[in-house]
Amino acid sequence: MAVLQPNTAGKSSLIKNNDLPPKGRYIATCIYNEDQLGVERTKFESADVEKVDLTAFYFGITDKAGKQYVIKSREMKISLHEKAALVKFLKSWRGSAPATGFDTASMVGQGAEIRIEHVESQRTPGKMFSNISDIAPVDDEHTDRIKPHRVYLHLLNVPGTEADADEIPF
Numbered sequence: 001m002a003v004l005q006p007n008t009a010g011k012s013s014l015i016k017n018n019d020l021p022p023k024g025r026y027i028a029t030c031i032y033n034e035d036q037l038g039v040e041r042t043k044f045e046s047a048d049v050e051k052v053d054l055t056a057f058y059f060g061i062t063d064k065a066g067k068q069y070v071i072k073s074r075e076m077k078i079s080l081h082e083k084a085a086l087v088k089f090l091k092s093w094r095g096s097a098p099a100t101g102f103d104t105a106s107m108v109g110q111g112a113e114i115r116i117e118h119v120e121s122q123r124t125p126g127k128m129f130s131n132i133s134d135i136a137p138v139d140d141e142h143t144d145r146i147k148p149h150r151v152y153l154h155l156l157n158v159p160g161t162e163a164d165a166d167e168i169p170f
Contacts, residue, residue, distance in 0.1 A: 013072075014058065014156050021061060021069035021116050021130050027142055028059040028114045031070065031149040032156055033105045035078070053078040055086065055104050059114060059132070060152025070155045071116060071130050078104075093135045111138040111146030 014034065036054045043050050054075040062068050076086040080100060090104075091097045093112050115134035121127040138146060 014158055015070045015072065016155055016157055017070075019069060020118065020128060021071050022063050023116050023118050023130070025113060025115050026061040026063075027138055027145040028061045028071075028112050029147050029149050029152065030057050030107045030110050030112065031060045031152045032058040032158060033108055034058065034072075035104070036075070057104075057107060058156065059112065060147065060149065060155065061114070061116075062147070068152060068155060070152060071114070071132060073132050073135075089135065093137065095137050109149045111143065112136065113138050113142070 014032070034056045036056075038051050039054050040049050040051055042048065055078050056075045057073040059071050059073070060068060061071065073089065074085070076089060077084060079086060080098065080102075081087065082097070086104075087097055090102075090107075093107075093110075113136045114132050116130050117133040118128050119131045121129060
């Protein structure tokens, strides 16, 4: 089950270091699943505001030089509608659509083959950010390259993980 966190919409990133991961294809590990409940946003192609529940996945990757990075998927409305971005994302990743009752947190620790692209910000011209442009299951011959998700947790600002173990006062 996903651990419910305070709504972080519009707040600082959970990623400690926002170094831009190099573009390319990677074997990645899902290291965290973030749910945001009751987020207010404008409806698609409308000025109306709606309250929605969102989810996003954080992936850890290691480049050819051995440097570790974290990349976050886009935030997706928690919906099982066949046209929902979350259903399409999970279907591409898992090879099948999620069923009713599927827990997105169950994907933590799972591997994925992702393609990272660099995209220029529309709000801040000249600023680049990374984007997951494609996701797929890891081929059987590459499953040995999936690293345990805990290897990357030190790169996140997430309470209750090994990443903040040094801050425990006892």
